[in-house]
Amino acid sequence: MNPKAKTVTQNNTGEEVSAEKEARDRQETLKILKSFGRKRENLIPILQKVQARLGYLPREAMMEIATHLGIPEIDVYGVVTFYNQFRLNPPGKHSIRVCLGTACHMKGGYITLDAWKRRLDINQGETTPDREFDLDTVACVGCCTMAPVTVVDNQPEGKVEPTKVDGILLAFELERGAEGQKTVR
Amino acid sequence: MRTVSLTIDGQQITAREGDNLLWVALDNGIYIPNLCAIRDKSEPMASCRLCFVEVEGKEQPVTACTETVTEGMIVNTRGTRALSLARRSFELLMASHSLDCAHCPKSGSCELQHIARYLGTRLKSKQLRELRRDLPIDDSHPQIIYDPNKCVLCGRCIWTCREHLGVGVLGFAHRGFQRMVTTFEDEPLAISKCDRCVECIGVCPTGALLPRNETKTRVTSES
Numbered sequence: 443m444n445p446k447a448k449t450v451t452q453n454n455t456g457e458e459v460s461a462e463k464e465a466r467d468r469q470e471t472l473k474i475l476k477s478f479g480r481k482r483e484n485l486i487p488i489l490q491k492v493q494a495r496l497g498y499l500p501r502e503a504m505m506e507i508a509t510h511l512g513i514p515e516i517d518v519y520g521v522v523t524f525y526n527q528f529r530l531n532p533p534g535k536h537s538i539r540v541c542l543g544t545a546c547h548m549k550g551g552y553i554t555l556d557a558w559k560r561r562l563d564i565n566q567g568e569t570t571p572d573r574e575f576d577l578d579t580v581a582c583v584g585c586c587t588m589a590p591v592t593v594v595d596n597q598p599e600g601k602v603e604p605t606k607v608d609g610i611l612l613a614f615e616l617e618r619g620a621e622g623q624k625t626v627r
Numbered sequence: 628m629r630t631v632s633l634t635i636d637g638q639q640i641t642a643r644e645g646d647n648l649l650w651v652a653l654d655n656g657i658y659i660p661n662l663c664a665i666r667d668k669s670e671p672m673a674s675c676r677l678c679f680v681e682v683e684g685k686e687q688p689v690t691a692c693t694e695t696v697t698e699g700m701i702v703n704t705r706g707t708r709a710l711s712l713a714r715r716s717f718e719l720l721m722a723s724h725s726l727d728c729a730h731c732p733k734s735g736s737c738e739l740q741h742i743a744r745y746l747g748t749r750l751k752s753k754q755l756r757e758l759r760r761d762l763p764i765d766d767s768h769p770q771i772i773y774d775p776n777k778c779v780l781c782g783r784c785i786w787t788c789r790e791h792l793g794v795g796v797l798g799f800a801h802r803g804f805q806r807m808v809t810t811f812e813d814e815p816l817a818i819s820k821c822d823r824c825v826e827c828i829g830v831c832p833t834g835a836l837l838p839r840n841e842t843k844t845r846v847t848s849e850s
């Protein structure tokens with residue numbers, strides 16, 4: 443398909459495209475649900491499969507799952523918010539995981555987290571509106587000597603003080619700028 | 628049905644075999660502090676840790692809501708070890724409670740006040756640092772005001788909501804200190820699938836779930 447033409451369609455009918463995506467997500471969810479029985483103990487395997495397919499657990503998917511299992515919607519939400527592996531927001535292009543394990547906690551992990559929150563203007567568990575970054579916390583990634591640690595795109599970064607947060611974001615911005623220029627040319 | 632006889636605080640009691648110790652005691656007029664026990668529920672949550680009693684032959688105090696009565700059982704609900712454990716649990720519960728009895732419409736019929744009196748302890752923890760959750764109050768509903776900061780996570784409202792609606796709108800969500808009674812996606816009660824039976828208010832032991840009008844009267848009568 444002509445990439446240019448595609449961009450145009452998306453711009454003009456942005457809403458329809460997202461409705462299309464919603465319908466597709468729904469189809470995917472229903473397909474997964476068909477392969478599972480209606481027993482409550484299937485809840486976690488279903489959630490894992492749906493998230494693997496959609497990248498996260500949209501509201502509509504959680505509602506479909508609740509209906510399929512005949513359980514209250516709040517129970518699906520309760521399990522999703524209990525386990526760290528489940529996401530309520532679509533993943534961003536880059537994942538930011540701030541370590542709040544014991545060592546990082548002592549070394550000011552919360553200050554680092556606050557810096558990320560402020561810079562990205564989102565809370566933990568959220569994704570920036572431009573889908574560039576998603577922010578969350580982890581409890582110890584096993585490199586305590588580097589505390590406070592932030593795992594950026596699966597790469598642990600050590601001694602992440604607020605100034606380093608700015609540095610990391612600047613690097614991403616430069617990268618994006620370079621990419622943008624490439625496409626313009 | 629076979630019966631067993633046991634002794635609670637020196638009182639001879641006959642109960643059905645397999646009955647639960649907490650309910651046997653309560654039904655015979657012997658009070659044991661409790662918040663999270665629900666009579667018709669098959670599996671006790673045993674999360675409030677207030678119902679400790681001492682049972683002869685057991686080395687450690689046990690939670691009454693998880694004990695089954697047995698023949699010849701000898702129970703002491705006033706043992707010092709059991710009571711000090713219960714006091715500790717109560718303190719932990721109250722350390723994150725937004726305590727304000729003077730302005731709380733539940734004051735006077737609040738089970739927390741009752742339990743504090745029974746345990747001979749204060750509502751405000753002396754030893755534990757106060758750690759408030761500062762969660763937003765939900766006053767969206769025409770009949771209910773829900774203040775999660777006064778909730779003790781007993782689960783009674785959830786159980787009642789399910790009994791009534793079959794499926795139910797209330798449940799537990801989030802983890803650890805953030806755990807709370809809430810709705811799907813934490814949406815306000817007014818836009819949830821709440822059926823407005825307001826039975827949850829009746830079973831809440833604290834001022835977490837209150838009827839709206841009562842709250843208003845209280846506020847106006849005080850101002």
Ligand code: SF4
Pocket residue numbers: 724725726727728729731732733734735737738739740750777833834835
């Ligand atoms: S819920 Fe009970 S203990 Fe808490 S403020 Fe109200 S009356 Fe006091």
Ligand code: SF4
Pocket residue numbers: 777778779780781782783784785808830831832833835836
């Ligand atoms: S709102 Fe009331 S009944 Fe419901 S869990 Fe909290 S304290 Fe218990």
Ligand code: FES
Pocket residue numbers: 660661662663664672673674675676677678690691692693
């Ligand atoms: S009533 Fe037994 S632990 Fe809550």
